[in-house]
Amino acid sequence: MKLSLIKTIMIAISLLVTNSGLAATKSELPAQLNVSFVQHNAVIHVYQPMIARVYEKLGIEVHFNKVDIERSLSLLNNGELDADVIRAGVVVEQNPNIIAVEPALTKMEVVLYCQYTLVCNKQAMQSAKHILGLVGSVQQHHQFLHDAAVDIVSFVDYQRMKRMFELGRIDYMININDLGTPHNHRINTSYKSTKLYQLNGYHLINKKWAHLLPQLKQAIIETQQEMHANKLFLLEQPSTKTGLDNDGKVQSAI
Numbered sequence: 001m002k003l004s005l006i007k008t009i010m011i012a013i014s015l016l017v018t019n020s021g022l023a024a025t026k027s028e029l030p031a032q033l034n035v036s037f038v039q040h041n042a043v044i045h046v047y048q049p050m051i052a053r054v055y056e057k058l059g060i061e062v063h064f065n066k067v068d069i070e071r072s073l074s075l076l077n078n079g080e081l082d083a084d085v086i087r088a089g090v091v092v093e094q095n096p097n098i099i100a101v102e103p104a105l106t107k108m109e110v111v112l113y114c115q116y117t118l119v120c121n122k123q124a125m126q127s128a129k130h131i132l133g134l135v136g137s138v139q140q141h142h143q144f145l146h147d148a149a150v151d152i153v154s155f156v157d158y159q160r161m162k163r164m165f166e167l168g169r170i171d172y173m174i175n176i177n178d179l180g181t182p183h184n185h186r187i188n189t190s191y192k193s194t195k196l197y198q199l200n201g202y203h204l205i206n207k208k209w210a211h212l213l214p215q216l217k218q219a220i221i222e223t224q225q226e227m228h229a230n231k232l233f234l235l236e237q238p239s240t241k242t243g244l245d246n247d248g249k250v251q252s253a254i
Contacts, residue, residue, distance in 0.1 A: 020206075029212070032084035035160025036072040038165030039136075039157040042178035046104060051203055052224055057219040058212070059169045068156040073098070079206050088140040088176075088199040099209075100202035101216050103224070110141065110196045113165065113173045120172075120192040125150045130171040131159045141174060144196055158252040165191070 033055065037048050048064060055062045061112065064085070067075065075081040077095040088108060090099040114120035118130070125132065125148040132150045145152065149173050153170060155161040165173045178201070203220065205212065 001132075023142050029058055029060055029215075030209070032063060032081075033209075034063050034065055034084040035085060036065050036067040036076065036081050036211050037085040038069050038072070038177075038248045039066060039159065040176075042086055042106075042181050046178075046181045046227075047201075050105070050227060051083075051085050053223045053226075054203070054219040057222065058215055070154065073115065073137060073139070076204060076206055079208060082206055082209060084204040086201045089202045090142070091137075091139050091202070093139075094142075096194060097207045099205050099213070099219065101205055101213060102202070103220060105201055105202040105220070105224075106178055106201045108201050109143070109177040109179055109197045109209055110199060111175050111177055112194045112196055113175055114194070115165075115168065115171050118171055118192075120195075122196075123171065131169075133164060133170040133173040135161055140199065151163050166211065 035051065035055075037043050039069075052062055052064075065081070067081070069087075072081060072084055073087075073091060073095060076084055077097045079097065086105050089104070092098050092100050112120060112122075112125065118124060122144065124130070125145065128149045130150050130153065132145075132148070132156055133153050134152065135155050137154070138145050138152065150172070155164070158175070160168070161173055164170050174196075176199075179198070180201075202215070205216070
């Protein structure tokens, strides 16, 4: 009986030590992470510095890499990138290895821009003779484009798409206005626009860093509070500068 009891105690101690070791390893923070970002004014001026501050609070060094939208999602889902600064949360639905970190960083307004002579609504997407431009993948626009007949052309960044739209090379373009900041790029050209829907923007991480979620959530909340206090982050008071410019023309948020 004594030997059996001693053996049981030894096994229990062994399991306790093993589990403690695993917990300690899991809670360790990485020294550095590779984080992708896209060429958008709001990302560069607000969310990239914000995420840098978040990881600074955790003592993690961040290497930012400019990667086009579609490729960055693929690399992040495959674990070749560790995180992405900010992206619409809906992309996680088709990328099982990507996690959207709560809380949301901002709200995004998806807008359809149309050449002046064209119909500008959802039905326009059924015209096979016209061309729609968007940046990156159709993943975040699936609810709008799942049954579209329009010819879809994907661009690497917003500036290239804007240029092609201004030159009349594409008939429509889908753009994302950041409602959390005034950092939206203006273009002054004749076009019409229709607001489609809103999405929440989140910081994304690969699931291998899921154990960082509690620390990341707390750091994001603290950083948001700091930015609100310094009027650097305006989610509660969306900018009104995405309406008309001084000439009375509609502004783009590219």
